[in-house]
Every structure is written in structure tokens, then in C-alpha cells.
Amino acid sequence: MTNTLHRYSEHYAFERARNPKPVQDDYIVFAMASRGLNDDNLIEKYRTFLRLALKYNPVNIGDATKGGIFRPRQDMNPAAHWRRDQRPDPEQVIAGIEGHTTVAAVFGSYEAMMRFVEDVKAADLGISINISAPMDSARRCCQDTGIVPHSVEYSLGFRGSLDKLPEATILELSTMCGHGMVSANFAKKMVEWVKENRRSPDEAARYMARFCICGVFNISRAGRIIRDACHLKL
Amino acid sequence: MNIDPHKCVACGNCLPICPMGAIHVDPASSRATIDEDECVECFACFRGMSKEHLNPVMVRTIRAIAKFFRFRFDPEPDICPTDAIVPQELAWPRIVRRAFSDPQVPHESTGIHGRGTAEVKTNDVTNRVKNGEAGFVIEFGRPGVGARFRDIQQVTQALAELKVEFEKNNPVASLMSDSSRGLIREDILNEKILSAIVEIKARLEEVPGVLRKLRELSQESETVVSVGVSTRCDADGHDPLREILKREGYPTYRGKTNLGLGRVTRISPHPSLSPVGGEDKREGA
Numbered sequence: 001m002t003n004t005l006h007r008y009s010e011h012y013a014f015e016r017a018r019n020p021k022p023v024q025d026d027y028i029v030f031a032m033a034s035r036g037l038n039d040d041n042l043i044e045k046y047r048t049f050l051r052l053a054l055k056y057n058p059v060n061i062g063d064a065t066k067g068g069i070f071r072p073r074q075d076m077n078p079a080a081h082w083r084r085d086q087r088p089d090p091e092q093v094i095a096g097i098e099g100h101t102t103v104a105a106v107f108g109s110y111e112a113m114m115r116f117v118e119d120v121k122a123a124d125l126g127i128s129i130n131i132s133a134p135m136d137s138a139r140r141c142c143q144d145t146g147i148v149p150h151s152v153e154y155s156l157g158f159r160g161s162l163d164k165l166p167e168a169t170i171l172e173l174s175t176m177c178g179h180g181m182v183s184a185n186f187a188k189k190m191v192e193w194v195k196e197n198r199r200s201p202d203e204a205a206r207y208m209a210r211f212c213i214c215g216v217f218n219i220s221r222a223g224r225i226i227r228d229a230c231h232l233k234l
Numbered sequence: 235m236n237i238d239p240h241k242c243v244a245c246g247n248c249l250p251i252c253p254m255g256a257i258h259v260d261p262a263s264s265r266a267t268i269d270e271d272e273c274v275e276c277f278a279c280f281r282g283m284s285k286e287h288l289n290p291v292m293v294r295t296i297r298a299i300a301k302f303f304r305f306r307f308d309p310e311p312d313i314c315p316t317d318a319i320v321p322q323e324l325a326w327p328r329i330v331r332r333a334f335s336d337p338q339v340p341h342e343s344t345g346i347h348g349r350g351t352a353e354v355k356t357n358d359v360t361n362r363v364k365n366g367e368a369g370f371v372i373e374f375g376r377p378g379v380g381a382r383f384r385d386i387q388q389v390t391q392a393l394a395e396l397k398v399e400f401e402k403n404n405p406v407a408s409l410m411s412d413s414s415r416g417l418i419r420e421d422i423l424n425e426k427i428l429s430a431i432v433e434i435k436a437r438l439e440e441v442p443g444v445l446r447k448l449r450e451l452s453q454e455s456e457t458v459v460s461v462g463v464s465t466r467c468d469a470d471g472h473d474p475l476r477e478i479l480k481r482e483g484y485p486t487y488r489g490k491t492n493l494g495l496g497r498v499t500r501i502s503p504h505p506s507l508s509p510v511g512g513e514d515k516r517e518g519a
Contacts, residue, residue, distance in 0.1 A: 005489065006376065007488060009487070011487035030355075032352065032355050032356055033356075034496070037359050037498045037500060038499040040499055064337075072282055072283060072284040072285075072312065074284070074285050075287075076286045076313055080284075080313070081309050121493075125495070126495075126497050126499040127495075128356040128492060128493075130491060130492050130493065131490065132491075134487055135476075135487065135488065138489070142491070142493070147471075148469070148470065149471045149473075149492065150466065150493065151357040151464060151467060151492040152464060152475065152490065153462050153463065153464035153489050153491075154463050154489040155460070155462055155485075156445075156463060156484045156485065157484075158377070158459070159458070159459045159460070160453070160455040160457055160458045160459040161379065161458055164379045164458060165377070165458060166378075171377065174377055178377075180253050180278075180377055180428045180429060181276070181278045183250060183253040183278065183378060184378045186250040188250070189250045193311070198308055210282065210284070211282040213337060214337070
């Protein structure tokens with residue numbers, strides 16, 4: 001699956017923007033083993049990967065079979081409508097790894113991503129490590145860390161019945177879950193709620209993040225997109 | 235997916251959650267209802283919503299009083315207050331909907347996990363895409379539009395005419411009745427899914443031709459098509475694909491870079507899992 005490949009930004013606008021703004025707050029690094037080839041001691045390798053990520057304050061981490069740092073709960077209490085536990089739980093992600101999966105860490109700055117990649121290289125886990133980000137940043141990261149990239153995959157954007165897609169802001173939000181679990185209608189509702197001052201941008205971002213089951217939804221970028229759409233300041 | 239009418243309180247929280255917009259509140263029954271033909275069995279409503287287990291009669295009474303006084307209660311938007319969403323037992327061919335829509339299940343219909351393969355994400359270990367080759371991932375229905383297999387077949391048939399190589403471990407390929415003609419099993423052609431990926435390989439010099447064909451085919455498509463193209467880098471880390479894509483007028487802003495840090499670490503890998511041409515059937519980021 002190409003879960004993080006097609007995250008929408010101005011660069012993929014259907015009518016090409018003249019000077020699209022660079023995306024500078026969305027960098028994903030993920031790890032994946034190959035069955036029977038390098039999956040020995042796999043749980044420990046994945047846990048090491050995520051623990052290294054925690055040193056650099058990722059905005060989300062995830063296990064593709066269980067979810068990210070914000071997850072839905074099956075045992076909500078009515079008091080949640082007033083006092084919901086909004087604390088992220090990275091330890092739950094790390095402890096929950098049971099075997100073959102993909103683990104990912106999402107960073108809000110190039111510096112954090114680069115320093116993390118440096119650590120992962122030094123840890124020599126032997127599993128495949130990929131950066132999913134603007135290609136210029138990935139190239140720069142390889143140079144800065146002395147890595148020669150092995151393969152690349154480019155997103156060429158969307159084609160076909162584009163009239164069925166929502167507006168750009170909503171696409172930016174909903175495509176942060178490539179599996180399509182964050183619906184465009186829900187993203188639209190969240191933007192509206194922030195406009196009406198019923199929720200803050202960060203609260204709205206957290207609601208959406210709970211639906212992304214591999215933990216690659218960038219909560220801080222979502223907050224920023226909503227703030228921009230609602231003309232709010234940080 | 236079903237909504238239990240005995241439990242549903244018509245709060246409407248699940249309506250915007252559905253990626254296909256397949257849920258509405260039926261004014262006649264005052265219960266949320268799912269359009270079965272539009273539902274792709276992605277489980278976003280069932281799994282993604284948090285759940286309370288409140289008494290439906292009590293919740294309906296409170297809602298009725300609030301409605302009478304025109305009070306607006308501002309509940310958490312991602313909670314089903316009465317745990318009313320209930321999965322149903324899926325039979326063939328409907329079961330393929332879930333296999334291609336719910337990212338948390340293996341392909342029950344095909345035995346393969348995920349909507350596609352590991353592509354170049356593990357290329358440093360599997361060497362799936364070799365020097366001089368390009369791997370295409372053509373995804374139908376993403377983002378949030380959905381697709382029917384008949385939409386996909388229109389494209390696979392045309393691609394088959396170009397004599398491209400379909401990735402044989404891909405879930406769509408495994409549902410083809412005749413891959414040389416790009417034909418998909420007839421009994422699933424009307425099934426709607428959240429998205430499906432077709433994977434093909436071509437030589438680098440064939441990339442412009444394949445892209446032109448895809449551009450032409452997507453113009454006639456009933457759904458949205460997203461395309462990714464991959465290749466191996468040379469010894470210096472440069473890739474020849476970027477120039478080709480720029481020349482053809484495609485954006486190359488975002489993508490994935492396999493850092494080449496993976497290697498075979500098992501002392502004796504299973505013979506059927508040789509690194510060259512070996513394959514990992516899982517999906518990932």
C-alpha cells in the first residue's frame with residue numbers, strides 16, 4: 001500500500017500553483033522487515049526504532065496493525081464529553097508491537113527527522129528504513145547523514161474524476177491517512193467546528209488522528225492547516 | 235456493516251465518519267441507516283469511533299427533551315453513545331469489499347495482506363524493482379472516492395494490451411480471471427471498495443509511454459486514480475526517473491526514499507524467500 005505517498009499539498013494542485021509553499025512540518029520515517037529474510041528478533045528491532053524516535057519528539061508514532069498515539073476507546077464514560085483524557089500514549093504503541101507490521105515515526109521538523117535517521121543508521125537494525133517526505137528533504141537528509149539511497153518512489157498526484165474530490169484544505173487533512181480512514185466529511189466538520197469556536201484546532205486534529213490506524217496522521221500539521229483555514233493564530 | 239435500530243439514538247455522529255458518505259438518518263424511523271450498496275466495509279465507523287454503552291431509551295429521552303427546548307448539546311464527535319454499530323458476517327463476493335477497504339485485515343479472499351505489496355519499501359532486501367526497471371503503483375478510488383472493480387478492469391484491460399507485467403502477488407492480480415487480457419473475475423465487477431492498487435513493472439525507457447496511456451485512461455475513469463512510480467538508484471544515489479518525470483511534466487515533489495539500510499540478517503533464509511525476486515506481501519506506510 002502507498003499509505004503515505006500521496007499526501008496532498010499545493011504542489012499537487014489540479015491547477016498547478018505558481019509558487020507552492022514548501023511543506024516543512026511533515027516528515028515520516030518508517031521501518032519494515034521482510035518475512036523470512038530479516039525478521040529475526042523483529043519486535044525488539046521495531047521497539048528500538050520507536051524508542052529512538054521518542055528522543056526527537058515525534059508528532060505521532062504508529063504500528064500499522066494497532067494505531068498511533070491517539071486511539072479510539074471501547075469503554076468511554078459519559079464524563080468524557082467534558083473531561084476526556086487527551087494525553088498521547090507512545091508507550092502503548094511500543095508495548096503493543098506483536099510481530100510483523102510497519103512502524104512509523106512522524107516529525108514536525110527536518111532537524112528532528114535527520115537526527116533520528118542518524119541514530120537509526122548507527123543502530124544498524126538491518127530492516128528496511130524509508131523516508132516519506134518532500135524528495136528534496138530526503139535527498140538532503142541522505143547527504144547530511146552519509147547515506148546512499150537505494151530506491152525512490154515518486155507520487156504523481158491524482159487524476160481521473162477530480163470533480164469528486166473535496167477542496168484543497170480538506171484534501172490536505174484527509175490524505176494524511178492514506179488508507180482513507182479520515183473521511184473528507186469528518187475533516188470538513190472539524191474545520192467548521194473550529195470556525196464556530198466549538199473546538200480548538202489541536203482538539204480537532206486529535207479527533208481525526210484517532211481514525212488513522214497506522215499512526216501516520218500528522219497531528220501538528222493538521223492543527224496548522226485548520227488554523228490557516230480558519231485564519232487563527234497559534 | 236449494520237446499525238442496530240434498537241440501540242441507535244440518531245445522534246448523527248457516525249454520518250460524517252463514513253468515508254463513502256453511506257450513512258444517513260432515516261426520517262421515517264429516526265435511526266441511522268447504511269446504504270448497503272455504497273458501504274465498502276472499511277470498518278472506519280465500527281473501529282474508529284470510541285464507544286459508550288449507554289441505555290438507548292435514556293439517551294433518546296434526554297435528546298427529545300433537549301430538542302423540545304432547542305438546546306444544543308455539544309458532544310464529542312467521534313463517539314457512538316450506545317455501541318450501535320454492528321459488523322455483519324460477510325459472504326462472497328461482498329467479502330472482497332472488506333479485504334480492499336479495511337486496512338487491518340488480511341485479504342481473506344486472496345490470502346494476501348493489504349491493498350498492495352511492499353513495492354520498493356523493502357527493495358534493498360528483496361530487489362523487487364531492479365536496475366533499469368520502473369515499478370508503477372496505480373491506485374483506484376483514493377482518496378475517499380471509492381471504486382468498483384469494473385472501473386479498474388477498464389484500465390487493466392488497456393494495460394494488458396501494452397504487454398506490461400502485472401505484479402503477480404498483488405491482490406487485484408490474484409482476482410484476475412485472465413491476466414494476459416487484464417480481465418477481473420466477473421462475479422466481483424460490481425463490488426465497491428475504498429481503493430485498490432494495480433502494480434506493474436516496465437523498463438525505464440517505457441515510462442513515458444505507460445504514463446501517457448495512464449493519463450489517457452484516467453480521463454475516462456469514473457473514479458480517481460493516483461499513480462506512484464519507483465526505481466532503483468545508482469551507486470551514487472542518483473535516480474534516472476526524476477528527469478524522465480520532469481520531462482513528461484509530472485510533479486516530483488513528494489515521495490518515498492528507501493535508505494538502503496536493510497539487509498538479510500537471518501543466517502539461513504528460507505530458500506523460497508531468496509533476496510533476489512523474493513517478496514514480502516505486506517502493505518505498509
